[in-house]
Amino acid sequence: MSLKTKNNILRSFSFRLTLWYAVFFVSSLVIIFFISDKILMADLLHVVDRGLLAQATKIDDEFGYFNLDQIKTGIRESIEQEGKNRIFYRLLTSDLKVVATSDPLKWPCLNFPQMSQWADQSLENKVVFHTLSPPDRNYKIRIISRAIGKDKFIIQIGKTMKDEEDLVGLYRRVFGQAVGVLMILGIVLAWLEAQKAMVRIDGLMRNLRDVTNNIAHDLRTPLTRIRGLAETAEGKQDPESLGMIVEECDRLSATIKTMLEIAEADAGLKDVPKVSVDVVALVKRGCELFEPLAQDKNISLKFNATQESLMIKAEPMRLQRVVANLLDNAIKFTSSGSIDVQTKKEGAHAVITVTDTGIGIESGQQERIFEKFYRIESSRSLPGNGLGLSYVQSMVASLGGSVSVQSTLGQGSTFTIKLPL
């Protein structure tokens, strides 16, 4: 893929991601706005209705104590207290004749035909509430119609919703401004998030490219060697070259087999039968096998165990290979000194440590050495395919364990494997 195509894809992807984040964020805000607006309106209406009902009930109660004239005066006074511009009333008999009313010139809605309809309804239902939007006013009016005085009368009280609508207006303005600010913030955050995701994707793509490059390199080298050997052997019976060809082919297929095993373990595809394995015995045996190799390089290989045995459930062949990979690396990357191998129990884990006094690993490389085919530049001249530690990591992870490294450049490394008992 050319760099330009890749950049274009990333840019359009990043744009789309930003857009998605922003759309999600803004629509969430809008939904929250509408829901809270509806809740606020419903709550305010409920408060107004409660007030109107309390007033109507009070008038109903008064019918037990006062005569009609006294009640009319009482209503007028209480209305005046609330403010004539905010509240109106109408008292009707059960056959809908108006007995008392606020000024109809000030409240033309008092003569609207629906007012009488609602009064009629209240005879059936006791209390009804309605909202009116009169053309002569900017505010809605909430009206209660209630049968009172043992259903002989009907009181209608209307109250403008000015205060409530002003409050909602204020809420909408403040929320609107907040949404505006949050929207800008949201888009900036969305963009930053998208950038973060891009860095991740870019990293993954780079890793993929590195692995592909490494595979290409690691497969090409033996293939070139095989071809060279085949050319030499061509036409003459050269058993040495033919033998080397077989060896190279074996190495290549071993590499491919390891790759497949790692892929299988990572994907959890193959459930390899696990049996009880004694980690102490297995590591001890591994050390014995590698002892001659260490001796050849004048390195002392020491093994010690804090426990007689440590039993875990594992696949013995794979675990042997895990230990062998660590021992092989320790010997390979140490030119003099010693290698200490230890097994111990730590809580519910069996722990294996392999410590060498070799070349060590720079801190920046310590994460990367577990990647497939990754080999530190300085060690490329030594035999290997860069799959050893990937194998270790995948197999240990498939057993529910972990592997880590501590190392100082030029002083040595310690690899630690923890496996659940």
Ligand code: ADP
């Ligand atoms: P290989 O050993 O085949 O190169 P590995 O996956 O086992 O591949 O290791 C990857 C790289 O990590 C090695 O190439 C080497 O650079 C580094 N490495 C591994 N073990 C050690 C060690 N004990 N000391 C120093 N470097 C190491």
